[in-house]
Structures are given as C-alpha cells and as structure tokens.
Amino acid sequence: MAIVCENLIKEFGEPPTRIIHGLDFDIADGEFLSISGRSGSGKSTLLYLISTLDMPTEGFVTIDGKVSSDMSVEELHNFRNENIGFVFQFHYLLAELTALENVLLPPRRTGMHEAKREQALSLLKDFGIEDKQNHLPSQMSGGEQQRVAIARALIMEPKYIFADEPTGNLDSVNGQIVMELLTRINRDRGSTLVIVTHEQDYAKMAEREIYLVDGHITEEETA
Amino acid sequence: MLFLAIRHLLSRRRQTILIFLGISLASMVYVVISGLYLGMQEYMIDRLLNNTAHIKISARDQSIDQPEMTKRFYGNDTAVSWITPPSGKREEAHIMYPQGWFDRLRDDPDVRAFAAGLSVNVIISRRDTKRAGVLGGIEPDKQIKVTGLEHYMSVGSLLDLSGGGNKIIIGDGLLERIGARVGETIKVSAGSEEPRPFKVVGLLHLGVAEIDNTLMLAALRDVQQINKSPGQINEISVSLFDLDRAQELADSWKLLSRDKVESWSEANAGFFEIFNLQDFIRYTISVAILLVASFGIYNVLSIMVNQKRREIAILRSIGYSPHQVLELFLIQGIILGIGGALTGLGIGVLLKQYLGTIELQAMQIDHLNLSYAPSIYIGGFLLAFVSSLVASVLPARAASKLTPIDIIRSE
Numbered sequence: 012m013a014i015v016c017e018n019l020i021k022e023f024g025e026p027p028t029r030i031i032h033g034l035d036f037d038i039a040d041g042e043f044l045s046i047s048g049r050s051g052s053g054k055s056t057l058l059y060l061i062s063t064l065d066m067p068t069e070g071f072v073t074i075d076g077k078v079s080s081d082m083s084v085e086e087l088h089n090f091r092n093e094n095i096g097f098v099f100q101f102h103y104l105l106a107e108l109t110a111l112e113n114v115l116l117p118p119r120r121t122g123m124h125e126a127k128r129e130q131a132l133s134l135l136k137d138f139g140i141e142d143k144q145n146h147l148p149s150q151m152s153g154g155e156q157q158r159v160a161i162a163r164a165l166i167m168e169p170k171y172i173f174a175d176e177p178t179g180n181l182d183s184v185n186g187q188i189v190m191e192l193l194t195r196i197n198r199d200r201g202s203t204l205v206i207v208t209h210e211q212d213y214a215k216m217a218e219r220e221i222y223l224v225d226g227h228i229t230e231e232e233t234a
Numbered sequence: 235m236l237f238l239a240i241r242h243l244l245s246r247r248r249q250t251i252l253i254f255l256g257i258s259l260a261s262m263v264y265v266v267i268s269g270l271y272l273g274m275q276e277y278m279i280d281r282l283l284n285n286t287a288h289i290k291i292s293a294r295d296q297s298i299d300q301p302e303m304t305k306r307f308y309g310n311d312t313a314v315s316w317i318t319p320p321s322g323k324r325e326e327a328h329i330m331y332p333q334g335w336f337d338r339l340r341d342d343p344d345v346r347a348f349a350a351g352l353s354v355n356v357i358i359s360r361r362d363t364k365r366a367g368v369l370g371g372i373e374p375d376k377q378i379k380v381t382g383l384e385h386y387m388s389v390g391s392l393l394d395l396s397g398g399g400n401k402i403i404i405g406d407g408l409l410e411r412i413g414a415r416v417g418e419t420i421k422v423s424a425g426s427e428e429p430r431p432f433k434v435v436g437l438l439h440l441g442v443a444e445i446d447n448t449l450m451l452a453a454l455r456d457v458q459q460i461n462k463s464p465g466q467i468n469e470i471s472v473s474l475f476d477l478d479r480a481q482e483l484a485d486s487w488k489l490l491s492r493d494k495v496e497s498w499s500e501a502n503a504g505f506f507e508i509f510n511l512q513d514f515i516r517y518t519i520s521v522a523i524l525l526v527a528s529f530g531i532y533n534v535l536s537i538m539v540n541q542k543r544r545e546i547a548i549l550r551s552i553g554y555s556p557h558q559v560l561e562l563f564l565i566q567g568i569i570l571g572i573g574g575a576l577t578g579l580g581i582g583v584l585l586k587q588y589l590g591t592i593e594l595q596a597m598q599i600d601h602l603n604l605s606y607a608p609s610i611y612i613g614g615f616l617l618a619f620v621s622s623l624v625a626s627v628l629p630a631r632a633a634s635k636l637t638p639i640d641i642i643r644s645e
Binding site for chain 1: 545
C-alpha cells in the first residue's frame with residue numbers, strides 16, 4: 012500500500028474539538044481516490060494529514076513506508092519536493108513569475124530548473140497553454156492558471172498528487188478540463204491521485220470514493 | 235533564492251524604489267555631513283598644530299594672595315581685614331630656571347626643536363584706534379623649526395623679526411581692525427609705560443578668526459624690553475619627532491618642575507570638546523535618518539510578507555524550507571541595503587565635490603574643507619547595510635515561521 016492511515020485523529024483548539032475521528036483506510040499505489048462530503052466534514056483536513064502538510068493528533072499516516080510524524084523537518088521538505096504534487100482550489104501561482112517560471116518553481120529549489128525546462132514546456136503544451144509560457148498569472152484565465160498549477164505539481168514527476176477542490180474556483184467547462192487532465196495523469200503516469208471535492212460528478216470520476224460526515228467515513232464506494 | 239527575491243522586489247516597484255531612496259538618502263546624508271564635519275575638524279587641527287607647539291612649557295600660574303597684597307600696600311606692621319580678598323593671577327609670572335629646561339630639551343632624543351618665548355598683554359594703537367591683545371616674543375630662527383607659522387605668512391617672513399629693532403608681525407584681521415598697512419608704524423604699550431613704535435613687517439593669515447584677529451609677534455628681545463623684563467621668558471615651545479608621544483612626554487615632564495607643561499591636545503581641549511559634540515550630532519542625525527529608513531524597510535517587508543502568504547504556503551508545500559523562506563526575504567533586505575548604500579555613497583561623493591566648489595566669500599576660508607576619508611564611506615555603507623539587514627530580519631523570521639497549513643486554513 013502507498014498510504015496507510017491508522018486510527019487517524021485530528022483535534023483543533025482549546026478545549027480540543029475533534030475534526031477527524033479515528034479513521035483507518037489505505038490508498039493503493041496508482042489509485043485515484045476522491046474524498047467528498049459537505050462543508051466542514053473534515054475532508055480538507057484529512058487530505059492535509061495524508062499529504063504530510065499537517066500531523067495527526069493521534070494515529071499514524073504511513074506514506075511510502077515512512078511514518079509522517081517520525082520524519083524530520085528536512086526529510087519532510089525533501090519528501091514533499093520529490094514525491095508530492097499539490098493542486099489547491101486557489102492556484103497559488105507566484106504573481107511575479109511567468110507561467111513557465113511557476114512550473115519550474117519546485118526544481119528551482121535544488122537548482123534543477125534548467126534541466127527541467129524542456130519537460131515544463133512539454134507539460135504546458137500537453138495542457139494546451141504553451142502559448143502562455145511567458146504570460147504572468149494576471150494575463151491568464153482562471154482555468155489556464157489552474158492548468159499551470161497542475162503542471163507545477165507534475166514537474167517533479169511525483170508519485171502522489173493531492174488536489175484540494177481543484178475545480179472549486181472554476182466554471183463548469185474549465186472544471187471539466189481540469190478533472191480530465193488529472194484523470195489522464197493518474198491513468199497515463201500511474202501517479203496516486205487523491206482529490207477533495209464537494210461535487211459528486213467529479214467525485215464519481217475516481218476509482219474509489221470516500222464520503223465524510225463530521226470526520227467519520229460514512230460511505231465508501233468503488234467504481 | 236536570489237532570483238525569487240529580485241522578482242519580488244521588481245513586482246513591488248514603487249515600494250522598492252521608496253525604500254531604495256530612503257537608504258540612499260540616509261547614506262548620502264551621512265557621507266556629506268561626515269565629510270563636512272571631519273573636513274572642518276581636519277582644517278582646525280591642521281591650523282592648531284601648525285600654530286601651536288606639540289608641547290608648551292609655561293610659567294606656573296601664580297595667584298595673588300592676601301598676605302602679599304597686604305604687605306605690598308600697607309606694610310608689615312598693619313593688620314588689614316579684607317572685605318573682598320584680592321584674587322587673580324600675577325602677570326609677571328615667568329619660567330624661573332629656563333636654562334635647566336634648555337639643557338634637558340637639547341639632550342632629549344624625542345625633541346626635534348624648541349624655542350623660548352615671552353607673551354605679554356599689550357595695547358596697540360594707530361591714531362585714535364586702540365586694540366588690546368597679546369604680543370608674543372619669539373626667536374624667529376628657532377620658532378620656524380617648532381611651528382608651521384611661517385607657512386601662514388601672507389606678507390613677509392618670521393625671519394624679518396631677526397635682530398630685533400621693534401618690528402612686528404600681526405594677524406591680518408587685527409591689521410584691518412586698526413586700519414593699518416604693512417610698512418606702517420603702530421604703537422605698542424605694555425602696562426603704564428610710554429607706547430613704543432613698532433613697524434609692521436609681515437602679515438599672518440591662519441583662517442581662524444580668533445587667531446587672525448589677535449595675533450602679534452615680535453622679536454623676543456623687543457618684547458622683553460617693552461615688558462621691562464630682560465632675560466625673562468614665560469613659555470617654551472617644543473616640537474617632537476613623534477606627535478603621538480606628546481601627551482606621554484608632557485605627563486612625564488610635569489613631574490620634573492612646577493612649571494606648567496601642556497600637550498597640544500590639552501591646550502586645545504576646548505576644540506576637542508567641540509569636535510566630540512560635532513561627532514555626537516553627526517551620529518545622531520545619521521542614526522535618526524537610518525532609523526526612519528529601517529522602519530520603512532521593516533514596514534514594507536512586513537506588508538509584503540502578509541501579501542505573499544499564499545506564495546509562502548505554496549513554496550513551503552512544494553518543499554521550500556523555513557530557512558529558504560527566511561533567505562528569500564532577508565536577501566531582499568540585503569539587496570536594498572547594498573544597492574541603497576552604494577547609490578547614496580556615490581551621490582554623496584558628487585554632492586561633496588559640488589559643495590567643495592562653492593566659494594565662501596563671507597567667511598575666512600575660501601572653500602569648504604571636505605573630508606574624503608575612507609572611514610566615512612566604510613561607516614556610511616555599514617550603517618546603511620546593517621540597518622537594512624536588521625530591519626528585514628523580523629519580517630523574514632515572521633515569514634519563515636508561517637506553516638503552509640496555517641496559511642491555507644486562514645484563507
């Protein structure tokens with residue numbers, strides 16, 4: 012299994028409010044999993060826990076054979092940089108960098124950006140935005156910006172892609188394009204894909220769907 | 235991180251330019267003010283050193299005391315009770331054993347030259363114009379070796395006083411005040427004696443008003459005659475091979491005699507207090523300006539950190555460490571600090587060069603004396619750079635402490 016969650020609990024605040032209630036589930040290598048639920052059900056919190064952005068209050072997340080809470084800060088940074096691609100609801104592109112420079116941001120951390128340049132251009136071409144490579148985010152549409160963000164998530168050829176409401180800020184046409192892109196990436200590259208969405212149509216595109224209510228898994232469907 | 239830091243700065247052009255100008259202005263003001271103050275100090279020290287000996291030995295102050303005055307005016311047999319006791323210094327104070335000093339100084343390997351002198355209070359007059367001042371009796375051939383006064387002779391030479399004959403050299407300010415000219419004869423009187431004629435044979439111009447308006451020099455023998463104190467001297471000017479040893483030697487010589495021994499720095503302590511005050515003002519102004527610039531950097535970077543929270547979140551989520559985020563903002567402070575400081579130094583140099591060309595007709599000096607000492611530029615650069623760095627540390631640290639999850643949750 013690529014990711015194993017054991018008795019996962021997450022609490023916030025003082026006195027502690029439990030958001031995630033002792034979840035146990037696995038995600039297989041190359042699997043496409045969707046996490047859905049209503050607003051406040053804990054789906055984004057769960058995604059951040061399994062993607063190592065946050066640590067559980069209790070329980071464990073084992074990713075790639077390593078327990079996230081046992082990793083040092085440096086190990087976590089390296090692991091995220093080399094193995095994980097994030098796509099957020101808001102694209103979070105750097106406003107002062109062009110599309111191409113944004114895509115090359117992860118390899119820039121280790122000075123590999125020049126070596127990855129051709130690959131970045133190829134990704135932009137693949138996503139139909141190669142003509143926007145020198146455009147700033149402010150010169151692109153929301154859908155184009157999100158495609159740049161996905162290209163940035165893929166540039167390090169990560170084993171895991173985590174997407175938090177990737178279509179939440181897009182119209183239906185662009186939302187469909189982004190979902191098809193993510194599905195294609197999962198299918199063609201074999202990356203493990205976990206997306207959080209509250210839109211049932213998109214959730215059903217996954218191989219397996221987890222439905223959360225108040226931090227509990229109430230339904231689990233496999234396509 | 236340099237690439238990202240430069241892009242950050244360029245993306246906030248107006249703010250960047252404002253901070254840049256602030257730092258440039260601060261270092262420029264430091265360079266110009268320091269140049270002016272230090273230039274003035276160098277000018278003053280140069281003239282003081284050339285006008286005064288490295289060490290001056292003078293007669294000890296002799297106070298007027300009550301028993302002496304009683305004896306002088308009322309005799310030994312009268313008991314006098316003073317309502318206001320007499321006080322003050324005796325004018326006729328002189329060095330009691332000058333030969334002992336001459337022998338010692340001649341044998342001292344640290345001493346380059348020395349010259350005896352006698353200063354007396356006189357009144358000079360030309361027709362109805364009278365001025366009080368101090369007439370210095372000198373040995374011209376020796377005096378030339380002790381001080382650099384000869385360089386400041388605008389007319390004539392100190393050697394013109396050689397051989398005596400009632401000749402006088404005076405400061406050009408004083409000459410103007412009594413309305414005399416070189417070659418003319420003026421009258422000089424000491425005490426209640428009849429004024430004696432002295433011929434003006436030379437003019438001095440040191441550029442320091444208080445000296446140029448009072449200085450008078452004549453041959454030692456002439457001054458002794460006018461003072462009715464033949465053979466007496468009240469000061470010995472000493473020149474050393476090593477100026478820096480003046481204080482140390484003066485301190486050791488003080489132990490040898492009751493005469494007053496002063497190094498040039500002690501004799502001009504008032505000037506050094508003024509210099510210290512000037513330095514204090516200079517640093518205060520510079521620090522005040524740099525503080526304003528630092529607050530500017532701090533504010534702009536703090537705002538930038540807040541505006542860039544989402545970007546910090548993405549950088550952290552794709553593997554950038556807190557240390558790298560800290561670097562990102564710190565580098566921006568460093569770029570602004572170095573760039574602003576160097577620009578300010580450059581503009582400061584140009585401004586100083588311009589100020590140096592301005593003619594000052596209303597003052598005793600023709601042009602402003604500006605210092606170009608390297609320490610000014612090193613100090614200006616360090617002040618601007620360090621303050622920029624310090625001002626950017628807090629926002630940079632705040633940025634590095636942001637975790638991606640906290641930022642994402644707060645959005």
